[in-house]
């Protein structure tokens with residue numbers, strides 16, 4: 175048996191309940207993992223509210239780290255006793271122990287703690303694919319300007335540090351002066367408090383009127399329109415989230431008028447669709463973390479029983495960096 179956090183219907187944090195679930199043996203291609211920590215992500219909010227639909231009742235959580243207890247037939251990259259971490263479908267990491275597909279579970283290097291592993295897999299692999307696999311025409315070169323919204327958040331603070339290591343000039347946005355100062359201290363070339371400054375005008379100033387090559391936008395509805403106006407001709411709008419609500423439908427002709435822009439809407443789960451791709455990206459992330467290029471900041475820790483408080487804090491924009499649920 176395991177304690178697990180489930181919802182029976184979509185809604186607010188109060189819908190999350192602790193239930194006892196039975197945990198069986200792993201079948202072919204599966205493992206059983208005992209968690210030491212689970213990561214909190216904004217996708218958990220979308221799954222809780224029903225913005226992203228899953229069958230109900232639904233166990234929540236897409237990220238975790240722990241010890242592999244058993245492996246099913248055909249699993250060769252893991253064995254009982256291994257330390258491991260993952261970002262993976264289906265949801266269900268907010269629990270003590272679970273059976274799950276092995277494909278996206280990676281061995282965790284000894285130098286990386288369980289808490290760090292739980293905090294970084296979904297957010298770090300996202301920063302990896304955004305900065306290294308979601309590129310504008312001609313790619314990104316040292317010195318290029320990119321705009322990254324919500325730069326003091328979980329994905330944001332990882333991207334800030336990694337962009338600096340890649341030699342990019344990351345212009346970040348965040349909702350308070352304190353958040354701006356934090357992202358600046360970790361390597362953002364410029365920070366804009368978009369709660370009180372017009373980020374489009376500031377981007378224009380900073381880039382001498384040229385605009386940026388890529389906008390990485392997870393805020394969605396509130397930033398979409400102005401973000402398009404921050405792009406240089408042929409620039410890439412990489413929209414990858416809906417923290418303020420989904421981007422409304424738009425007419426493609428808008429992209430022509432604003433400078434022959436590209437738009438892409440990607441999800442991590444396409445990038446990690448094969449075990450080989452997942453492992454390659456994870457190795458790159460592990461290297462970035464163990465070499466010290468990227469520090470995984472865990473700024474909030476909540477015991478699993480306080481998961482409702484954790485969701486409230488994330489949705490109310492009271493968090494910075496990563497948040498984990500401890501077991």
Ligand SMILES: NC(=O)c1ccc[n+]([C@@H]2O[C@H](COP(=O)([O-])OP(=O)(O)OC[C@H]3O[C@@H](n4cnc5c(N)ncnc54)[C@H](OP(=O)(O)O)[C@@H]3O)[C@@H](O)[C@H]2O)c1
Pocket residue numbers: 214215216217296297300324325326327328329330347348349350353392393396414415416417418419440441442443488489490491492493494495
């Ligand atoms: N497509 C993918 O593959 C993928 C993968 C991972 C994450 N994501 C997306 O990336 C984003 C970041 O994820 P995360 O887990 O690291 O979360 P996070 O960035 O730590 O938290 C979200 C942040 O968004 C900002 N925000 C702006 N408007 C908001 C609003 N109305 N309500 C709440 N927050 C608002 C807040 O920062 P400020 O106060 O500074 O504005 C808030 O702290 C999310 O949108 C998530 O869905 C996408």
